[in-house]
Amino acid sequence: MIYGVVFPDQMADHRGGTLIRWHKRPGDSIEFGDDLFDVEVDQIAVLQRTKRATLIARSSRKLRRLKNDYEERTAKRSVAVTVSAAEPAHLRQILTIEGGKVRVGEAVALATTSQLEAIPSDADPLLATPLRAVVNILDPAE
Secondary structure, X not given: OEEEEEOOOOOOOOOEEEEEEEOOOOOOEEOOOOEEXXXXXXXXXXXXXXXXXXXXXXXXXXXXXXXXXXXXXXXXXXXXXXXXXXXXXXXXXXXXXXXXEEXXXXXXEEEEOOOOOOOOOOOOOOOOEXXXXXXXXXXXXX
């Protein structure tokens, strides 16, 4: 069976980024939990809750009420994430090189279930079953 290694949609408000580094090469076997590649995410929107007191005047009475406001602020910094495999496979072909742009849901590589299985030349990455993967945010201290 042919799998498409895709950049999964598991983070809030990100559309894609730049592929920084591949941890696996074509022909390598992939096990559960193996790091596949690192991506620098363009931007992440952070939803921050703030409390703000609002004064409301009604007739001759003045009422005070606390109003909860939600403000969306977009961080201008880039965040590095790593994509790890959630099922075993064998990496066969890399479609996006290091430094290339990736989008959420886009296939960046092709993998197969067995080492001997070949990828046909007319294989369409869009029709391949997505390989289950998990996004982990890298700690900047590492």
